Amino acid sequence: MASGTEILFRPCEVGALALPNRFVMAPMTRNFSPDGIPSAGVADYYRRRAEAEVGLIVTEGIGVDHPAAVGRETMGGGASPVMHGEAALARWRAVVDGVHEAGGKIIPQLWHQGVIRVPGTGYHPDTPSARPSGIWGPLDKAMVPPDYLEQVREPTAPLTENEIADIIAGFARSAANARAAGFDGIALHGAHGYLIDSFLWGETNLRTDRWGGALPDRARLAAELVRAVRAATAPDFPIMFRYSQWKLQDYDARNAQTPDELESLLTPIVEAGVDLFDVSTRVFSAPAFDGSDLSLAGWVKRLTGRPTIAVGGVGLSRDLQSSFAQPTVMTNNLSLVAERLAKGEFDLVGVGRALLMDPQWVCKMRKGESVNPFRLEAYGSLD
Numbered sequence: 599m600a601s602g603t604e605i606l607f608r609p610c611e612v613g614a615l616a617l618p619n620r621f622v623m624a625p626m627t628r629n630f631s632p633d634g635i636p637s638a639g640v641a642d643y644y645r646r647r648a649e650a651e652v653g654l655i656v657t658e659g660i661g662v663d664h665p666a667a668v669g670r671e672t673m674g675g676g677a678s679p680v681m682h683g684e685a686a687l688a689r690w691r692a693v694v695d696g697v698h699e700a701g702g703k704i705i706p707q708l709w710h711q712g713v714i715r716v717p718g719t720g721y722h723p724d725t726p727s728a729r730p731s732g733i734w735g736p737l738d739k740a741m742v743p744p745d746y747l748e749q750v751r752e753p754t755a756p757l758t759e760n761e762i763a764d765i766i767a768g769f770a771r772s773a774a775n776a777r778a779a780g781f782d783g784i785a786l787h788g789a790h791g792y793l794i795d796s797f798l799w800g801e802t803n804l805r806t807d808r809w810g811g812a813l814p815d816r817a818r819l820a821a822e823l824v825r826a827v828r829a830a831t832a833p834d835f836p837i838m839f840r841y842s843q844w845k846l847q848d849y850d851a852r853n854a855q856t857p858d859e860l861e862s863l864l865t866p867i868v869e870a871g872v873d874l875f876d877v878s879t880r881v882f883s884a885p886a887f888d889g890s891d892l893s894l895a896g897w898v899k900r901l902t903g904r905p906t907i908a909v910g911g912v913g914l915s916r917d918l919q920s921s922f923a924q925p926t927v928m929t930n931n932l933s934l935v936a937e938r939l940a941k942g943e944f945d946l947v948g949v950g951r952a953l954l955m956d957p958q959w960v961c962k963m964r965k966g967e968s969v970n971p972f973r974l975e976a977y978g979s980l981d
């Protein structure tokens with residue numbers, strides 16, 4: 599390992615999680631679960647990483663028990679897994695057992711696609727997509743395929759109170775199912791423009807009732823979901839919340855323009871009992887606000903007092919979005935990661951694509967061995 603990076607490879611305790619090192623596999627959609635049921639290869643895919651020193655895995659986004667949770671989205675897809683029903687839960691139990699046998703921990707990312715789901719798709723095509731204010735978002739900023747945009751651009755009916763209550767109940771049922779299947783915590787996908795984030799963002803949430811308006815009201819759904827998941831699991835069951843400023847509708851979007859606004863948005867989620875924030879940025883070290891070089895994970899930790907995961911570009915020369923268009927290579931940037939972590943800016947390090955390229959990325963980095971090269975095709979494979 600490169601000198602100065604030892605801190606990343608030592609055991610640590612973050613909240614209730616005792617971990618062998620600081621690396622967390624970031625959630626990555628796989629679409630290898632026809633009818634919502636993970637295929638046999640899914641268990642092997644996660645187990646391979648756990649066997650190679652990935653101490654904590656956050657799964658791909660998994661649809662919650664609500665008919666509009668998952669369908670086709672920006673990059674296609676349609677074989678998303680779900681966290682309900684006997685067949686899917688049996689497969690998840692096998693996934694969890696495999697990771698545990700290999701000495702790892704695994705947390706499912708509970709997902710509701712909300713506005714991003716193409717209406718008329720998914721396992722219940724007749725159910726309308728869930729949108730806080732009926733709109734998908736500003737149509738002129740998105741870097742999404744034009745045929746996708748055509749299918750989501752028409753406004754639909756905003757969610758009603760009863761529909762919001764049904765969604766919250768669906769998250770709670772899925773959280774209870776996940777705990778019963780043996781998972782080590784719950785991760786809520788509160789980022790990237792999907793349902794929870796579409797309530798947090800002023801461009802998609804134009805509501806004037808208790809679910810919209812001021813920042814703490816825009817955070818009400820997120821907070822209610824944390825409360826519901828807590829009630830459906832246990833007081834000490836780790837709950838992680840993924841937060842981002844960027845969205846699929848607009849990479850440059852910001853829910854919060856200033857640290858004060860960020861604090862107003864996140865405080866209700868903290869008070870609801872979240873344990874850990876997974877802070878999704880394109881580049882983990884990018885300054886979040888003018889006038890400071892602190893990253894978004896650093897700000898979230900400072901403002902909430904909760905531990906954070908930093909993610910974005912670890913082990914790679916380019917961020918996810920630019921990697922589609924520009925040559926990208928594997929690179930060892932762990933010295934910068936370690937420097938910031940040692941200063942207390944964040945607690946854990948999310949690794950996405952590097953672990954798709956090479957399941958053994960963590961242990962190879964520890965041993966100073968060369969890792970597999972970058973291949974764009976790995977984004978869509980279950981190797």
Ligand SMILES: Cc1cc2nc3c(=O)[nH]c(=O)nc-3n(C[C@H](O)[C@H](O)[C@H](O)COP(=O)(O)O)c2cc1C
Pocket residue numbers: 624625626627628658659707787789840878879880909910911912914917918948949950951952977978
């Ligand atoms: C193929 C692929 C699928 C992804 N799916 C998800 C997902 O289901 N949920 C999520 O929160 N982020 C998802 N992401 C984003 C990653 O979790 C991560 O934040 C991003 O890739 C940046 O980290 P990296 O630079 O280490 O890859 C996905 C990324 C990739 C490459």
